[in-house]
Amino acid sequence: MASDAHATETHAPPLRPRQYLIIGLILTVITVVELWVSYSGLGSALVPILLILSTVKFVIVVALFMHLKFESRLFTWMFMIGLLLGGAVLISLIALFWNDPSDALGGGVVESGGHATRFLADLARSL
Amino acid sequence: MAAASDTANAEHHTSAGVDNRMLLMWIFLASECLFFASLISTYLVFQGESLVGPLPGEILDIPTTSASTFVLLMSSVTMVLAVYGAKHGSQLMLKLSLLATVLLGLVFLGFQVYEFKMFVHEGLTLSTNQFGSSFFLLTGFHGTHVGVGVLYLTSLLIGSTRRNGLGADGGTQIEIAGLYWHFVDIVWIIIFTIIYLIPS
Numbered sequence: 232m233a234s235d236a237h238a239t240e241t242h243a244p245p246l247r248p249r250q251y252l253i254i255g256l257i258l259t260v261i262t263v264v265e266l267w268v269s270y271s272g273l274g275s276a277l278v279p280i281l282l283i284l285s286t287v288k289f290v291i292v293v294a295l296f297m298h299l300k301f302e303s304r305l306f307t308w309m310f311m312i313g314l315l316l317g318g319a320v321l322i323s324l325i326a327l328f329w330n331d332p333s334d335a336l337g338g339g340v341v342e343s344g345g346h347a348t349r350f351l352a353d354l355a356r357s358l
Numbered sequence: 359m360a361a362a363s364d365t366a367n368a369e370h371h372t373s374a375g376v377d378n379r380m381l382l383m384w385i386f387l388a389s390e391c392l393f394f395a396s397l398i399s400t401y402l403v404f405q406g407e408s409l410v411g412p413l414p415g416e417i418l419d420i421p422t423t424s425a426s427t428f429v430l431l432m433s434s435v436t437m438v439l440a441v442y443g444a445k446h447g448s449q450l451m452l453k454l455s456l457l458a459t460v461l462l463g464l465v466f467l468g469f470q471v472y473e474f475k476m477f478v479h480e481g482l483t484l485s486t487n488q489f490g491s492s493f494f495l496l497t498g499f500h501g502t503h504v505g506v507g508v509l510y511l512t513s514l515l516i517g518s519t520r521r522n523g524l525g526a527d528g529g530t531q532i533e534i535a536g537l538y539w540h541f542v543d544i545v546w547i548i549i550f551t552i553i554y555l556i557p558s
Binding site for chain 2: 246248251252254255258259262265266268269277278281282284285288289292293296297298302303305306309310312313314316317318320321324325328
């Protein structure tokens, strides 16, 4: 019983059910906005806006539903390491295998080194 | 009895002061980030490479998938309410929310089966083109994760109906299952944006 009380005191969800429902409503509204944006034909702004909106949803779920905002920093670091390594895998694979249509002679054949260099150079330039 | 319970709980704590099962789940989820990152990057690398149809623009049904996305988002809300119920000793809230999460998970899987059947009917299979291969691989693995989650939550739901419920640390067990379920949800948030919303 003592342990139950301790567990409740230290690990009880910090938000109330009503707050969770409001967060769910916010996530739904963001999803509707995403849909609207995807049909709106915003041109070059479309992809960044959609990525920002999905990142906001991602952060809300991780921070408030998974309680990472209120948990030990150790959990945050563990998850961040996974996310950073996942991001590195994503960037590396795209850089290695991205088939640049401007390669007229390529015909679908990828010269990995050249693409990687060009991709990273473009990325550095955009930053 | 209280002393035995204290000892049992103390055994689950690491020297860092956190529950080792929670830490294990977070490390597992971190490894899952790499798994899904490789699948998503495969999809992106193959994007626009298909020589024969059906192509994404011709076959993807955004309104239907938006409905399934909404279902999965709502399952995250019911899951977090189940965690709240478990942590606050509300067995009714725990069981109802867990049941709702399982049902919503099944509805999501139903949407996915429907989508896969429609795609196969329209001629898109795993071997049709690069889009088919990478699409079925990515969404199929995500669906498998949802299926595993449904089984995981069902086992907890059955366990919670026993006379002594899930035991003294039932709240932690539900919270760990919740971490897994929310992770499946955030992976879908990314997949939904990349595959369905961003035009190829």
